[in-house]
Amino acid sequence: MKQEIKLKAILDQSPRGQNYFKPDKNGFMIVPVFQKFTKEELETVQFKIVYDHDQPENYKFTLRCYFDDYDYSSIPIQPNYIELISTGNRLIIDNFILFI
Numbered sequence: 890m891k892q893e894i895k896l897k898a899i900l901d902q903s904p905r906g907q908n909y910f911k912p913d914k915n916g917f918m919i920v921p922v923f924q925k926f927t928k929e930e931l932e933t934v935q936f937k938i939v940y941d942h943d944q945p946e947n948y949k950f951t952l953r954c955y956f957d958d959y960d961y962s963s964i965p966i967q968p969n970y971i972e973l974i975s976t977g978n979r980l981i982i983d984n985f986i987l988f989i
Contacts, residue, residue: 890943894971896936896987900928906984921983923954923962936987938971939963952982 900906926934935955942949950971953963974980980987 892940894938898931898936898985898987901981901984901986922964923983925984
């Protein structure tokens with residue numbers, strides 16, 4: 890059985906979000922979890938937290954970015970993130986912010 894929580898996404902307008910993909914002083918670059926989005930691209934994708942009890946323990950909770958009805962990227966997340974986001978906290982990933 891799967892359960893889903895749909896999330897809203899906005900661009901991270903802080904200096905951190907704007908500079909997230911620029912190399913640091915040592916020449917290193919932070920690798921995105923999903924990808925760097927523009928405002929227009931964020932309007933075309935859907936983010937969901939999915940619980941699937943049939944999955945192995947490490948993958949019961951995943952954060953998914955749906956590009957269409959069938960194509961998505963996902964990462965495993967810890968259950969405490971679900972509690973945090975469901976109580977009004979926001980989750981910053983790559984250059985965007987997720988919330989309910």
